[in-house]
Amino acid sequence: MSRPAPRALEVIQTRFITPNMLRVTLGGEGILGFPADQESAYIKLLFEQGEGQKPLMRTYTIRNQRENEIDVDFVVHDHPGPAGSWALGAQPGDRILVGGPGPRKLINPAGDWFLLVGDMTALPAISVNLALLPNTAQGTVVIEIASEADRQSLSCPPGVDIVWVVSRNPSSPGEALFDAVAEMPWREGAPSVWCACEFSSMRRFRAYFREGRATDPKLLYISSYWKYGLSEDQHKIVKREDESTVAVL
Incomplete structure (x- = not known):
């Protein structure tokens, strides 16, 4: 089945929800026909590069979806890339081409308890996963943030604990996140695990959940959203190579 053509969406508003997270609301006429129930699904933002060049x-x-709007959260860096720079400068009425949505990646509901792990790039998806858990769910969420002020108020069941980990070393993303997970008490029963973070950190977690804390592969979702020092295009190549290597092991 062919993919739907990208649609032009309009910036409705922008606002900082924490010092390092900027929310852009998109809508306009182009949102008509956008599928419902797509919170936590991914979209592709397309940035034109010039005549004869493919868009980035x-x-x-x-993060959120309403009848005629979607919210997209951007982690703000000191040296933003194309998407971050666009978001910082976006004004109501600006337009951007958006592809997708792609499939949602939700935590497997079959575990005895739930463990969600990620950095700020995964915070939107973690937030949606949390809100979809049944009110009786038990578990732990571990989230790495850039500062104490980047904590967010999240909707989650009363039996789910949220652990915020402040990264003190930006050049070692995921290190504090991994240490926090490795040191946490392990609950009884089989956990459903959802983990998304930086590439090198993802590989460390993958080994941990396969060997250190052996987890049923059917109850494990793990992915890298980015790689330190690389663009998204470069990360895709490294991620593809890694996945092909793992597939033959």
């Missing part, structure tokens, strides 16, 4: 594509998560 950057992948983001739908």
